[in-house]
Amino acid sequence: MPVSGWKVALVGAAVACAAHGAARAGSAAQPGQTVGLPAGFPLAEGLYLIDTSSFGVRDTRPRDSELNVNLPSIIWATPWRVLDARLQFTVLQPVTATAPNGARYQSGFGQTLLAAQLAWDLGQHVGVSYLLGAYLPSDTKVVIRNPVLHQRFAATYNGDGWNLTAHFLYGIFFDTTSPTGTYYPDFLNLDLTATKKFGKLEVGAVAFGSTDLPTGRASYQRQGQFAVGALVGYNFGPVNLQAYVTRDVAERNYGGFDTRGWLRAIVPLGKLDDQPGDKTDGPQPEPLLAKR
Numbered sequence: 001m002p003v004s005g006w007k008v009a010l011v012g013a014a015v016a017c018a019a020h021g022a023a024r025a026g027s028a029a030q031p032g033q034t035v036g037l038p039a040g041f042p043l044a045e046g047l048y049l050i051d052t053s054s055f056g057v058r059d060t061r062p063r064d065s066e067l068n069v070n071l072p073s074i075i076w077a078t079p080w081r082v083l084d085a086r087l088q089f090t091v092l093q094p095v096t097a098t099a100p101n102g103a104r105y106q107s108g109f110g111q112t113l114l115a116a117q118l119a120w121d122l123g124q125h126v127g128v129s130y131l132l133g134a135y136l137p138s139d140t141k142v143v144i145r146n147p148v149l150h151q152r153f154a155a156t157y158n159g160d161g162w163n164l165t166a167h168f169l170y171g172i173f174f175d176t177t178s179p180t181g182t183y184y185p186d187f188l189n190l191d192l193t194a195t196k197k198f199g200k201l202e203v204g205a206v207a208f209g210s211t212d213l214p215t216g217r218a219s220y221q222r223q224g225q226f227a228v229g230a231l232v233g234y235n236f237g238p239v240n241l242q243a244y245v246t247r248d249v250a251e252r253n254y255g256g257f258d259t260r261g262w263l264r265a266i267v268p269l270g271k272l273d274d275q276p277g278d279k280t281d282g283p284q285p286e287p288l289l290a291k292r
Contacts, residue, residue, distance in 0.1 A: 027187040028135050028148045029169045030069055031210035034191045036231050036242045039167045040156030041127035042086030042119035043077035047269040056260030063102025070095045085118035098142050108140035125159030147174045161197040185212040202233035224252040240266040
C-alpha cells in the first residue's frame with residue numbers, strides 16, 4: 001500500500017493497558033501499534049503525519065473493560081545520514097480514554113514520546129532500524145506516569161510487494177514506582193507483519209505479543225498477551241489507510257481476552273524546505289509502503 005523509499009518505524013504510544021487491578025501496569029508502548037508498517041526501512045526525505053487509533057474491549061469480569069487509544073505523531077525524515085543510515089526524528093502525543101470493568105470513562109493525554117531513529121537500506125529488499133527515545137512523565141492518572149527509556153529494533157523484507165517485518169520494542173523505567181504506589185516493570189513487545197500488495201490494495205496477517213520482564217518481586221503478577229489478526233489497506237494517493245482487527249489468543253493477568261479494531265492514516269506533508277510554487281521540491285505523491 002504504498003511510498004517509494006518509505007518504510008517507516010512508527011513510534012509508539014504511552015498508555016497503560018487497561019486491565020484488572022490497580023496494582024498492575026501494562027507496557028508503556030501500546031502492544032500492536034506498529035504492525036502493518038515496514039519498520040526496518042527508512043522514510044523518503046520529508047515530513048509525515050501518522051495517526052493510529054484503536055478501540056478494544058477486554059472481557060473482564062464482572063463487566064467488560066474498554067480502551068480507546070489515539071496516537072498522532074509527526075515524523076521528520078531528515079536529509080542527513082549517520083553511519084550511512086537515514087536520521088529520523090519523531091514526536092508522538094497519545095490520547096487515551098478508558099472504562100475498566102464497566103466504570104465511567106476517564107480520558108487524558110498520555111506520555112509524550114520524543115525519539116531519534118537510524119534506518120538502513122541494506123539492499124536486496126532488506127532493511128533494519130534502531131530507535132532511541134524516551135516517554136516523558138505524565139500527570140494523567142489513567143496512563144503510565146513515570147518516564148521510560150525506550151528502544152526499538154526492526155528488520156524488514158519488502159521484495160515483490162511483500163512486507164515481512166519483525167519489530168521489538170523495549171522499555172526501561174527510570175523509576176519503577178508511581179506517585180500512587182503502582183509498580184512499573186520493564187517490558188518487551190514484539191509486533192509482526194506479513195502482508196502482500198496487489199496494486200493499491202494490501203492484505204495480510206498481523207500478530208503481536210507483550211510481556212513484563214522479570215522484576216524480582218515475588219508478589220508482582222507479571223502481565224503478558226499474544227494476539228493475532230488480519231489487515232487490509234488501500235493507497236488513495238498521497239493518503240494511505242490501513243485497518244486491522246486483532247484478538248488475544250493468550251493472556252496472563254489481564255483478567256480477560258482483548259478484541260480490538262485499528263485504523264491508521266499516513267499523510268506525507270512534504271519537505272521542510274518546500275516553498276510555495278516550487279514544483280521540484282514539493283510534496284511527492286509517491287505511494288507509501290511500496291519499495292523504491
